[in-house]
Amino acid sequence: MSGETSFFDAWIKGFVDFWPELLEASIDTLYMVFTSTLLSLFFGFFLAVLLIITHPGGLRPQPGIYRVLDALVNLGRSFPFIILLIAIQPFTRLSVGKTIDSEAAIVPLTVAAIPFAARVLEGSFLEVERGVVEAARSFGAGTGQIIFRVMLPEALPALILNAAVIAVTLLGYAAMAGVVGGGGLGDLAIRYGYNRFKPEVMLYSIVILVIMVQCIQSLGNLLYKKLR
Amino acid sequence: MIEVSALCKAFGRQTVLRDISMSVRRGEIFGIVGHSGAGKSTLLRCLNGLETYDSGSVKIMGQEVGELAGSGVLQLRRAMGMIFQDFSLMSRKNVFENVAFPLKVWNTPWQRMAGRALALLGKSGSGAERTRPCLSAAQIHERVMSLLDMVGLAHKSGERIQSLSGGQKQRVGIARALALNPGILLCDEATSALDPQTTMSILDLLEDINRKLNLTIVLVTHQMEVVKRLCHRLLLLDAGVSQAVGRTEDLFLTPPDNLKKFIDEEFTVLPAGINIRLTFPREIAQQSIITGMARDLDIDFSIVGGKLERYLDDVFGFLIINVQREQVEAVLAYLRGRQIPGQILDEQAPGHMRDTGV
Numbered sequence: 001m002s003g004e005t006s007f008f009d010a011w012i013k014g015f016v017d018f019w020p021e022l023l024e025a026s027i028d029t030l031y032m033v034f035t036s037t038l039l040s041l042f043f044g045f046f047l048a049v050l051l052i053i054t055h056p057g058g059l060r061p062q063p064g065i066y067r068v069l070d071a072l073v074n075l076g077r078s079f080p081f082i083i084l085l086i087a088i089q090p091f092t093r094l095s096v097g098k099t100i101d102s103e104a105a106i107v108p109l110t111v112a113a114i115p116f117a118a119r120v121l122e123g124s125f126l127e128v129e130r131g132v133v134e135a136a137r138s139f140g141a142g143t144g145q146i147i148f149r150v151m152l153p154e155a156l157p158a159l160i161l162n163a164a165v166i167a168v169t170l171l172g173y174a175a176m177a178g179v180v181g182g183g184g185l186g187d188l189a190i191r192y193g194y195n196r197f198k199p200e201v202m203l204y205s206i207v208i209l210v211i212m213v214q215c216i217q218s219l220g221n222l223l224y225k226k227l228r
Numbered sequence: 229m230i231e232v233s234a235l236c237k238a239f240g241r242q243t244v245l246r247d248i249s250m251s252v253r254r255g256e257i258f259g260i261v262g263h264s265g266a267g268k269s270t271l272l273r274c275l276n277g278l279e280t281y282d283s284g285s286v287k288i289m290g291q292e293v294g295e296l297a298g299s300g301v302l303q304l305r306r307a308m309g310m311i312f313q314d315f316s317l318m319s320r321k322n323v324f325e326n327v328a329f330p331l332k333v334w335n336t337p338w339q340r341m342a343g344r345a346l347a348l349l350g351k352s353g354s355g356a357e358r359t360r361p362c363l364s365a366a367q368i369h370e371r372v373m374s375l376l377d378m379v380g381l382a383h384k385s386g387e388r389i390q391s392l393s394g395g396q397k398q399r400v401g402i403a404r405a406l407a408l409n410p411g412i413l414l415c416d417e418a419t420s421a422l423d424p425q426t427t428m429s430i431l432d433l434l435e436d437i438n439r440k441l442n443l444t445i446v447l448v449t450h451q452m453e454v455v456k457r458l459c460h461r462l463l464l465l466d467a468g469v470s471q472a473v474g475r476t477e478d479l480f481l482t483p484p485d486n487l488k489k490f491i492d493e494e495f496t497v498l499p500a501g502i503n504i505r506l507t508f509p510r511e512i513a514q515q516s517i518i519t520g521m522a523r524d525l526d527i528d529f530s531i532v533g534g535k536l537e538r539y540l541d542d543v544f545g546f547l548i549i550n551v552q553r554e555q556v557e558a559v560l561a562y563l564r565g566r567q568i569p570g571q572i573l574d575e576q577a578p579g580h581m582r583d584t585g586v
Contacts, residue, residue: 131316135401137278138310139330139408140302149333154320227320 028183036109044117076115105182124158164220235284259459309405313417375403395426415447508545
């Protein structure tokens with residue numbers, strides 16, 4: 001009885017002691033994930049649009065261009081994130097003027113997620129019924145109108161579900177942001193839990209991450225159901 | 229209205245259309261008939277530029293489709309509505325929005341601005357813009373509601389597409405296809421996904437539209453009842469080759485061999501031996517040919533199938549009789565003498581049964 005009480009006491013005491021760090025780390029994580037998700041969706045969207053237009057069965061088939069884009073996307077997706085993080089530091093410095101802190105981590109996170117986003121968004125566009133696109137063509141809609149007024153609205157529920165997938169993936173990547181001083185929960189878990197032998201800090205971080213993943217996914221599912 | 233000559237089209241090495249020629253007159257309902265994979269849908273898509281063709285010519289209202297540049301193709305499609313087998317409606321928009329969509333495609337803010345700018349400059353704009361001025365939201369609403377009224381779905385305007393039945397979806401498809409006031413309606417297997425009763429109601433609607441709006445309709449189908457019920461003339465397509473072109477009733481009363489194969493598929497369990505199909509125009513249907521023939525020739529035969537069928541607005545009768553091999557010539561001669569089209573059906577292998585439909 002007393003043993004249990006002391007375990008929970010230690011747990012709660014530890015949480016109270018650590019909550020400023022946990023809060024800061026959570027904010028860092030959310031900041032990095034939110035920003036890089038939005039940015040990668042933005043750039044990934046254009047890449048996905050290029051992919052579906054040039055697709056051999058697309059609106060303006062350009063098999064050559066498609067093959068190049070396709071290979072580039074695969075190339076981008078095959079880099080391990082931790083290596084990409086270091087490898088693109090010159091680019092990071094160029095774009096945000098620094099290589100250390102959470103803003104600097106957003107650049108590699110975004111770069112890593114763009115090909116992934118492009119691929120899953122392409123998938124959601126391809127799921128739009130071909131007949132619906134053909135119908136739009138049949139009454140004289142142009143390529144731009146078909147993409148933005150037919151395919152985009154029709155694919156929206158799937159796009160949102162995929163955005164949740166991208167956000168959850170980036171939540172995992174963001175754990176490695178500690179390497180460049182990006183902070184965040186993953187970083188906290190490694191520094192305290194692993195390097196300083198405080199397993200309870202690791203546990204707090206993991207619990208918060210689990211809750212975040214659940215929230216992101218539930219939000220995605222909720223919007224999907226609403227919009228369908 | 230539509231002139232197709234020597235049209236050829238191949239996908240890679242596979243030839244889909246070979247030397248197709250046909251013409252469709254204004255206000256006519258023209259059928260393109262054939263099995264799946266015969267190239268019907270490809271032919272239809274060549275008409276509004278959804279497919280390109282390799283050689284030959286497709287002229288719509290005097291314009292060569294293959295020569296039209298980007299915006300010309302869009303203008304051409306604007307003048308041609310199309311409906312589809314799977315309806316192809318936008319699932320996230322409701323009935324009203326689906327029908328309004330073509331109007332909105334041709335009524336963007338940019339186009340409205342351009343229209344206003346032209347008006348300010350005192351230019352009258354091109355002919356198309358004069359006859360189709362940019363619409364206000366109220367005008368779009370009015371147009372959509374009158375279209376929905378015409379297809380009998382005005383009360384469903386706010387419904388989601390998923391909540392409609394197949395027939396209702398196709399009605400929405402028809403309303404959408406007519407939104408831009410096209411001169412030609414293309415139907416791609418428009419009733420293939422519907423049950424027989426719904427099919428009939430959609431065909432009634434198409435006929436109604438054809439008469440009221442003097443709309444030219446080109447329809448692709450593999451369903452014989454659609455052809456018989458609706459088409460004034462038809463083109464029979466098999467493996468990308470035109471097998472027959474002509475008036476529907478002519479082709480059905482004296483079918484060429486290729487069409488015969490097609491019609492026979494609707495028949496029945498025919499007994500082994502010689503089966504002869506007789507076709508009676510209405511005026512002959514009144515006379516007692518069959519009993520007369522039995523008496524005059526003094527032969528026995530059995531009646532194995534029969535049907536009254538409606539072609540457009542006329543009714544024809546069919547009768548299939550089974551006769552002894554040695555009496556075939558006498559029977560055919562007798563029928564020729566009475567000017568009744570009679571045809572020997574493919575000989576049935578003994579024990580070979582087909583689905584019964586009679």
